[in-house]
Amino acid sequence: MAMNLPAGARLIALGNDVTLLQLDSGSCSATLSLLGGQLLSFQPYGQQPWLYMSPQALLQAGKAIRGGVPVCWPWFGPHPTDDGAPAHGLARQQLWTLQAVLREGDAFHVKLQGPDWQGLAVVLEYTLSDHIDISLHTRNDSTQEQTFSAALHSYLAVGDSRRIRLHGLEGAVCEDKVGRRYSRLPAQALTLQGEFDAIVYSEADVLLEDPQWQRRLRISRSGSASVVVWNPWQDKAARLADLPDTGWQDFVCIEAANAGEDSRLLAAGASHSLCCRLSLA
Numbered sequence: 001m002a003m004n005l006p007a008g009a010r011l012i013a014l015g016n017d018v019t020l021l022q023l024d025s026g027s028c029s030a031t032l033s034l035l036g037g038q039l040l041s042f043q044p045y046g047q048q049p050w051l052y053m054s055p056q057a058l059l060q061a062g063k064a065i066r067g068g069v070p071v072c073w074p075w076f077g078p079h080p081t082d083d084g085a086p087a088h089g090l091a092r093q094q095l096w097t098l099q100a101v102l103r104e105g106d107a108f109h110v111k112l113q114g115p116d117w118q119g120l121a122v123v124l125e126y127t128l129s130d131h132i133d134i135s136l137h138t139r140n141d142s143t144q145e146q147t148f149s150a151a152l153h154s155y156l157a158v159g160d161s162r163r164i165r166l167h168g169l170e171g172a173v174c175e176d177k178v179g180r181r182y183s184r185l186p187a188q189a190l191t192l193q194g195e196f197d198a199i200v201y202s203e204a205d206v207l208l209e210d211p212q213w214q215r216r217l218r219i220s221r222s223g224s225a226s227v228v229v230w231n232p233w234q235d236k237a238a239r240l241a242d243l244p245d246t247g248w249q250d251f252v253c254i255e256a257a258n259a260g261e262d263s264r265l266l267a268a269g270a271s272h273s274l275c276c277r278l279s280l281a
């Protein structure tokens with residue numbers, strides 16, 4: 001791949017079709033994988049990492065990478081009609097094409113083109129500086145309207161998932177996938193006390209308060225009226241081969257989404273952008 005890379009950026013071929021883009025601006029470091037087009041790590045110098053990566057993650061074409069920010073597209077969760085199709089769509093298991101890497105001061109801008117699906121085209125844009133911006137652009141190049149769903153499935157690293165508090169989603173309606181019902185989140189900040197898996201219908205910013213690491217991360221979104229909150233807890237984590245048994249204590253997933261009832265219908269020729277910003281609060 002002949003591409004001029006700016007200072008602080010380099011490509012590392014791991015074999016098995018896996019190529020990583022490593023970025024280091026002097027004030028933060030980040031790694032992106034062309035497999036899945038996904039961010040694997042992000043760390044401003046002197047801070048704890050912002051993203052969790054499972055030490056047992058598989059980096060192998062055709063598999064999803066457990067950690068960072070997997071990109072679920074063009075469907076979130078199981079395929080609506082095809083049981084044999086992979087969970088969370090095709091994008092996270094396939095190779096993306098690197099289109100541009102630019103540097104502006106301490107900020108890197110990266111653009112990747114993903115696999116087409118039934119006439120839907122997908123592009124990802126990242127800005128990595130003292131914060132993370134991710135934009136997932138979907139365009140319907142077909143001649144018919146199409147429905148799709150998506151999520152930017154951030155595994156946010158925390159000191160201890162049993163002690164975190166999530167603010168901003170108080171009282172929101174959610175589709176609770178553990179209890180298999182619709183309900184409302186509590187009127188107070190959300191704490192996790194067991195397996196948690198819900199599509200929460202809200203456009204509000206989420207503030208992740210981590211008392212252990214004394215850090216507050218803000219997750220803000222546009223083009224997204226749903227956010228998925230997930231932690232597998234002990235029993236489910238033990239069933240996930242690519243996650244250590246205690247790995248669930250080290251992250252919470254807060255996913256900017258177009259999921260469930262927030263799936264989107266795109267007219268022929270129309271586009272949609274799902275955007276997420278992670279920043280210190």
Ligand SMILES: O=P(O)(O)OC[C@H]1O[C@H](O)[C@H](O)[C@@H](O)[C@@H]1O
Binds near residue numbers: 228
């Ligand atoms: O194991 P994966 O296919 O990566 O999915 C991991 C998790 O992703 C989302 O957060 C879903 O809401 C969960 O139901 C699912 O278990």
